[in-house]
Structures are given as C-alpha cells and as structure tokens.
Amino acid sequence: MEDKNTFIDKVKDSMSKFTEKVKVSAKEFWSNLKSLFVKGDGEKEQKRLSEKRRRVIRKAGIYTFLLVFAIIIIIPFYFMLITSLKDVDKIYEEIPPSLWVKFKDMMFINYKASLENFDYFVYMKNTIVVAFFATMGVLVTTILASFAFARLNFKGRDLLFLGFLMTMMIPGEMFVITNYLTVSDLGLLGKEGGLFSGLVLADGSQSALQANIALITPFMTSVFYIFFLRQAFKQIPDELYLAAKVDGTSDFKYLRRIMVPIAAPTIITITILNMMGTWSAFIWPNLVADDEKYRLITNGLRKAFSVVGTGERPAFNLQMAAAMLVTLPLLVVFFLLKKYIMRGVSRSGIKG
Amino acid sequence: MLERESNLKAWLYLAPALLLLSVFTFYPLFNSFYLTFLVGYNYLKPDKIFEAYTLVGNFKEVLSDKLFHQALKNTVVIVFVSVPISVIVSLLIAVALNGIKKLQGTFQTIFFLPYVTNAIAVGMAFAFIFNTNYGLVNQFLGWFGMDPVKFVTLGATWGTSMIALLVYTIWGGLAFKIMVFLAGLQNIDKQYYDAAKVDATPRSRVLRRITIPLLSPMIAYITITSFIGAFKAYRTVIGMFGASLAPPGLLPKDSLITIVGYIYSYIYDTAPGAISIAAAAAVILFVITLVFTFIQMWVSKKRVHF
Known part of the structure; x- marks a missing residue:
C-alpha cells in the first residue's frame, strides 16, 4: 500500500515539476514577446533590442x-x-471525429469487452513465459561470451568475433527459413518424427511445451548483445583484472563479483530491450506456434483486429482498446526505465 | 601448457553462445544457400526428397515472378521515399533539439516514443487515422477544401494506400535517427561553435559549414543502415493492412507486398519447392543489403567531411 502511495506521490511530484517548468518557460516567453514591442532610446539601445528580437523570434x-x-x-x-x-x-455519428471525451461518457467497458474477445491474459501469460526464458538464456550466453571476447586471450579470438559481427548484416529471413525447417525436423511442430516428437498431445497436435521450445531456443542468444556487452566490459580497466589475478581470484568469480556489477546498467538495458522485443514478436510465433493458444500478444492483437475489424461497422473502439492494451505496458515500462532504454539506443547508433 | 589451458577456458565461456549460434545462425546461413539449388524439395516427407539440382532455376523463377516484381517495386518505393525524408526531418529535429535547453528532455522523450511501441498496434491506429470517414487525416485535408481521400478503406488505390504506408513508415523511423543524431551533435567539440560566434557567423552558415560536415559520417552511416533496414519492411504493412497486404476493395491481394512479405508467403506455402523460392528471394535480399554494406564501408573509409 505504501509503495503505491509513494509511486503516486512520485508521479504527482514529477507532474508538478513539469507544469512548473512549462510555466516558467511560458512566462519567459511572454516577457520576451513583450520586449519585442518596447521601443528603445538611442541607436545603441535600438540595435541591442533588434538583436534580442531576432533571438526571440528564432x-x-x-x-x-x-x-x-x-x-x-x-x-x-x-x-x-x-x-x-x-x-x-x-x-x-460524429463527423468530424471529436478529440475529447467527457469523463462521464468514457466507456471503460470497452476495455472489458476487448479483454474478453482478445483472450488477453492467455497471450499475456505466453508472452511472459517466452520473454522470461529467452531473456535468461540471452543473459547467460551473452555475459559468458562477452567476457571471453573482452578479457580472455585465445587463438582465433578476433577472427571469431569478426565472424559474429558479419552475421549482423545478413537479413534475418535467411535464418528464419532454415530455422523453421530445423524446428520442424526436431519434431516441435506436432508433425511426425524428430527428437521432440514424443511431446505431442494425444491427438497428435503440438503441445504447449513443444511450442515454447520452438519459440524460445532460437532467441536464447544474440550477436548484437554480445557486441554491446563486450564494449561495456572492455571499458573496465585491465588493472582490476590483473589485481584480481594476483590475489588468486578465479575468472568466474571475477566476472560475477566485479564485471557484472560494474556493467549492470548495460545488462539491464539488454534485459529490457529483449523483453520488449518478445512483446513485439510477431512473425516467428505466427510461423511455429500451431495453435492460437500458444501464440504471443502481438499475434493476439492482430487476430482481435480481424475479428472486430470486418463487416459493415467495424468496432473501432474495441480495436483501439485492444491496441491500447498492447501499447500501454510498453509505455509504462518505457517511462519507468527511460534512462536505460534511451541510453542503449543512442549507444547502439554510434557503433559504426 | 598455460596457453592451452587458457584457450580451453575461453572456449568453455563461449560454448553456450557458440552452440546456439551454430544451430540457429551459422548453419542456416549455409543451408539457406543450399536450399536455393534444389528443385521440388519437400521437407515434410521424412526422407526429404527433392527432384533435382539446379544452379539458377529458383532465382530465375523468383526474378520472373509477377508477385516478386510487385514486391520489389513496393519495397523500392518505401526505401527511396521514406528514408531520405525521415533522415532530413530527424536531422532538423535533432538540430533544433540541440539548440534548446528548456524542455529538451521532455521533447526528447516524446520523440523517442515511436521506438518503444508495437508496430502492429500503432499500425492499427494509423489505419484508423487514415480512415475515409472517421479518421483525422481526411478531416485535416477537409480544412483545405479537399474531398475525402480513400487511403485504407474500400476504394483505395495503390497510390493512396502507399502514401498512408509511407507516412506511417516515416513516423516510425524518426525516433531512432533523432536519438543518434542528437548524440552525435552533442559530441561535436564546442570550440568550433565558439570560433563561429567570435566571427559572428550567421546561423544558417554554421549549420551548413560546421554542423553538417562534422556530422556527415554519422549522416552517411544512418542513411545507409536505414536503407538496409527499409528493404526489410514488412511489419508496417501487416500492421496497417493485415495479412492480405492490401486495402480492401479494388486492389488485388498482396498489392502492398514487400520483399520480406514475398519470402514469408513462400515459407507459409508447404507445396514442394516453395521453400527454395523463399530461400532464393532471401538471397536476393541479402545481395541487395550487401551492396549497401559495401557502399557504407567505402563511404566510411573515405571519411566524408565536406
């Protein structure tokens, strides 16, 4: 309960700070505007004013x-x-559409209707499961690999890293085509044969476990995040590593106790970006999850759209409520963790 | 001895990532190439039969396919219209953002919003904004005395629906570019501007002679990577128009298909040989992006400045 209050206080606080900022800016703007129309005395004063005027207009x-x-x-x-x-x-009825709805006319019931015809919580659960395991995989594999690339000396390191980087410029569809065949061969699509075909349901269709394995495993690592984290690891001074070596600290302990905590902001960025990626995943789940009930939130949204989006009078309000239900969690995460997300993105741009 | 030990340890740290990448990244790279050489490949059969090998047969088929021509045309329009516009607009916004102090953070946050949202959800919102009777765009056009235009509803033409798609694509592409340009602008040494101030250089000249030249490596980098990114357009089309990839009505299905959309339509097709067509189209897309990557390397080697 207390948490909630402090959160509300925080929001209120930042709101009032923001309105204060706007007020100050507006006041300044107004006084500047007024000064535009004040006549100055003398040539020097005139010149100063005209300069000021130009600055304000700009x-x-x-x-x-x-x-x-x-x-x-x-x-x-x-x-x-x-x-x-x-x-x-x-x-x-309203043409042109109004841009405001009175509070008493707000149809919050649209959201209830949308939640129902959307199966929102089923998709939400699937998405959270997939996001959780994929992100865990990404964190383990990228932290270990980045450490090897950033700190350890081994034969062929630079060549291997170059090989990793090269895969980043290849269109993802090259991978998707074969990966689709691979999960099919592994027996994950509910067809006969393959390592995991024993997991099918009694009627021979794909089971939830099979669908999840197909959805998660290809995304348990990422060359881009390895690259990104390696940069962060490289910035940690060598002296720290050598000192730890002298003290007899093992590499793994050093990674766990020193490098991971120091690079925590980058690791948090990776976690958030990867979770958000799963939230927006659309194509792969559509391909490998045989049944709607295994698919992810964005697939559900597209389906909800086609259900209420056809016919003479599409229910635009329900469509938009469904879209809001998918957008809102992203926006909440964004506003809470803005610092990490924006940092990650502007950094990733400067990699060239 | 010691070296061998440390070698072994490094490979152990790499093992999990390497294992997954081998299966889902390195192997597909070769296998997808291999698929383009097969005729009538049927992966659904346990013994995976195919009829024959071919060197360029699948490529020939893709390149002579009407649907591929449509996909290529749409993709090229998206790439060469949306990228230049969004680069110029985001550059202007970044320069403007860099020139203010008050509310800079607030504006920055707002401009970043498109990046964190879901392409499908926002595509649906755009489809409604472009709705003929109930959307905002036609209301806006009405203020200028224009008749309602059918963008996404019954009766939309290729041109009007493409305009709607382009607006959405440009809108979605701004966020990333603004962030990167702004980071670049903030890295420019202040002394150049101080020197310009001493000389009382006019603002427009400062922009043309200092800001843009110093930012040019980044502009080139962003432009080319955006070209590559735009060649992969697909989700925006799905978001706005759904799986039919076309507005309802006059236009045939797939009127707004892109190269990636073409690839997926053949992945979904389980007929023997279809997967090889998808692979051939993916290789063509790869070659296109490779050309742009080489241009990128060439440009960054030349260190564009003036």
Missing part, C-alpha cells in the same frame, strides 16, 4: 517547429486512447 521558431512534430508523434497514441473510450455509435 527561439520561438525552434519551439514551434518542435511542438508541431511532437504533436505529430503523439497524435496516433492520443487518437488510439480517445477512440478506445468512445461509444461505437458516437464514432459513426
């Missing part, structure tokens, strides 16, 4: 430009939200 131009694009960026989210709360009749 600033106003920049802010207007940014504001216009900020609105363009926000509109899809906002329209999604506002439509999800409208009554379906209202959507069809």
Whole structure:
C-alpha cells in the first residue's frame, strides 16, 4: 500500500515539476514577446533590442517547429486512447471525429469487452513465459561470451568475433527459413518424427511445451548483445583484472563479483530491450506456434483486429482498446526505465 | 601448457553462445544457400526428397515472378521515399533539439516514443487515422477544401494506400535517427561553435559549414543502415493492412507486398519447392543489403567531411 502511495506521490511530484517548468518557460516567453514591442532610446539601445528580437523570434521558431512534430508523434497514441473510450455509435455519428471525451461518457467497458474477445491474459501469460526464458538464456550466453571476447586471450579470438559481427548484416529471413525447417525436423511442430516428437498431445497436435521450445531456443542468444556487452566490459580497466589475478581470484568469480556489477546498467538495458522485443514478436510465433493458444500478444492483437475489424461497422473502439492494451505496458515500462532504454539506443547508433 | 589451458577456458565461456549460434545462425546461413539449388524439395516427407539440382532455376523463377516484381517495386518505393525524408526531418529535429535547453528532455522523450511501441498496434491506429470517414487525416485535408481521400478503406488505390504506408513508415523511423543524431551533435567539440560566434557567423552558415560536415559520417552511416533496414519492411504493412497486404476493395491481394512479405508467403506455402523460392528471394535480399554494406564501408573509409 505504501509503495503505491509513494509511486503516486512520485508521479504527482514529477507532474508538478513539469507544469512548473512549462510555466516558467511560458512566462519567459511572454516577457520576451513583450520586449519585442518596447521601443528603445538611442541607436545603441535600438540595435541591442533588434538583436534580442531576432533571438526571440528564432527561439520561438525552434519551439514551434518542435511542438508541431511532437504533436505529430503523439497524435496516433492520443487518437488510439480517445477512440478506445468512445461509444461505437458516437464514432459513426460524429463527423468530424471529436478529440475529447467527457469523463462521464468514457466507456471503460470497452476495455472489458476487448479483454474478453482478445483472450488477453492467455497471450499475456505466453508472452511472459517466452520473454522470461529467452531473456535468461540471452543473459547467460551473452555475459559468458562477452567476457571471453573482452578479457580472455585465445587463438582465433578476433577472427571469431569478426565472424559474429558479419552475421549482423545478413537479413534475418535467411535464418528464419532454415530455422523453421530445423524446428520442424526436431519434431516441435506436432508433425511426425524428430527428437521432440514424443511431446505431442494425444491427438497428435503440438503441445504447449513443444511450442515454447520452438519459440524460445532460437532467441536464447544474440550477436548484437554480445557486441554491446563486450564494449561495456572492455571499458573496465585491465588493472582490476590483473589485481584480481594476483590475489588468486578465479575468472568466474571475477566476472560475477566485479564485471557484472560494474556493467549492470548495460545488462539491464539488454534485459529490457529483449523483453520488449518478445512483446513485439510477431512473425516467428505466427510461423511455429500451431495453435492460437500458444501464440504471443502481438499475434493476439492482430487476430482481435480481424475479428472486430470486418463487416459493415467495424468496432473501432474495441480495436483501439485492444491496441491500447498492447501499447500501454510498453509505455509504462518505457517511462519507468527511460534512462536505460534511451541510453542503449543512442549507444547502439554510434557503433559504426 | 598455460596457453592451452587458457584457450580451453575461453572456449568453455563461449560454448553456450557458440552452440546456439551454430544451430540457429551459422548453419542456416549455409543451408539457406543450399536450399536455393534444389528443385521440388519437400521437407515434410521424412526422407526429404527433392527432384533435382539446379544452379539458377529458383532465382530465375523468383526474378520472373509477377508477385516478386510487385514486391520489389513496393519495397523500392518505401526505401527511396521514406528514408531520405525521415533522415532530413530527424536531422532538423535533432538540430533544433540541440539548440534548446528548456524542455529538451521532455521533447526528447516524446520523440523517442515511436521506438518503444508495437508496430502492429500503432499500425492499427494509423489505419484508423487514415480512415475515409472517421479518421483525422481526411478531416485535416477537409480544412483545405479537399474531398475525402480513400487511403485504407474500400476504394483505395495503390497510390493512396502507399502514401498512408509511407507516412506511417516515416513516423516510425524518426525516433531512432533523432536519438543518434542528437548524440552525435552533442559530441561535436564546442570550440568550433565558439570560433563561429567570435566571427559572428550567421546561423544558417554554421549549420551548413560546421554542423553538417562534422556530422556527415554519422549522416552517411544512418542513411545507409536505414536503407538496409527499409528493404526489410514488412511489419508496417501487416500492421496497417493485415495479412492480405492490401486495402480492401479494388486492389488485388498482396498489392502492398514487400520483399520480406514475398519470402514469408513462400515459407507459409508447404507445396514442394516453395521453400527454395523463399530461400532464393532471401538471397536476393541479402545481395541487395550487401551492396549497401559495401557502399557504407567505402563511404566510411573515405571519411566524408565536406
């Protein structure tokens, strides 16, 4: 309970800070604007004023430009939200569409309806299971491999690393084609034959375990994250490693006690990005999960869309409520962990 | 002795990643190439029969396929329209962001939003925004006295639905580029700007003569990697138009198919030989991205500056 309160306080706090910021900016802007129309005395004063005027106009131009694009960026989210709360009749009667719904007219029941025809919690559970195990795999394999690439000397290290990097420029479909055949050969698709064919259900169709193995194993490692974490590991000074060696600390202990804690921000970034990746996964689950009940949240969304999206009068409000249900968790995670996510992305861009 | 021991240890640390990568990354690379040389390959049969080997037969089939022509045309339009526009717009936004202090963080957060969202969910929102009667875009066009345009609903043409798709693609591509450009701008040494200030250089000149030249390696890098990324467009189309890859009505199914969409349509096809067509198309996509990668290497070696 207390946690909740502090969270609300935090939100309130940041809200009031933000409005304060806007207020100050607006006040300053206004005083600058006023100063534009003050007549100065003397030539020097005139010149100073005209310079100031130009500066203010330029600033106003920049802010207007940014504001216009900020609105363009926000509109899809906002329209999604506002439509999800409208009554379906209202959507069809109101032309042009209104951009505001009164609180008492908000149809929160749309979300309930959408949760039901979406099977939201089934997809959510699948997604969490897959995200959890895939991310665990990614963390173990990338931490170990990055350590080897960053700290250990072995024959063929640079060549192998180059080989790893080269795979990053190959289109993913090259892998998907064969991986699809591989999981099929392993007997994971509920067809006959293969190592895992014993796991099929009694009626010969794919079991949940088979579907999960097919969904998770190909994504338990990532060349990109190995590259990313190796960079972070490399920044830890060599002296630390040598000192630990002198003390007789084993490599594994050093990795666990020193490197992982120091590189924790990068490891957190990897965890978040990978979880978010699973949340948005669409193509692979569509391919290898035979039954809807094994698929992930984005597949569910697309299906919910086609269910209520056809016919004479598609239920746009339910569609948008479903889209909100998929978007909202991402936005919440983003706002809570903004620092890690944005850091990761701007870093990954400078790799070239 | 010692060296051998440390060699062994390193391979042990690498083993888990290496094992998974061998199965799901390195082997597929070779196998997908191999698949392009088979005729009538049937992977559903336990003994995996195929009829014959061919050197270029599958490639010939892909390149003479009408559907592939459509996919290539759509992809090329997406690449060469959306990338230049989004690079220019994101560069302008990054420069503007770099020039302000107040609310910089807030704007930065807003511009980052498209990156963290789900392509399918936002695609659905865009489809509704472009709706003929109930969407925002036509309302906006109405202010300028334009008649409603059918973008995504019954009666949409290839051109109008492509415009809607491009708007969505550009919108989705801004976030990443803005972040990277902004990081690049913040890395530019302040002394260049101080020197320009001393000389009272006009702003537009500072942008043209200092900012853009110093940022040019990054602009080149982002442009080329965005070209490569845009060649893989598919999810945006699924998000806006669903599995039919076309707006309902006049247009035939798959009117907005992309190269990746073409590949998947053949992966889903379980007929003998279809997987080889998918593999051949994937290799063609690979070659295209390879060309751009070489351009990228060549450009970064030349160290574009002025």
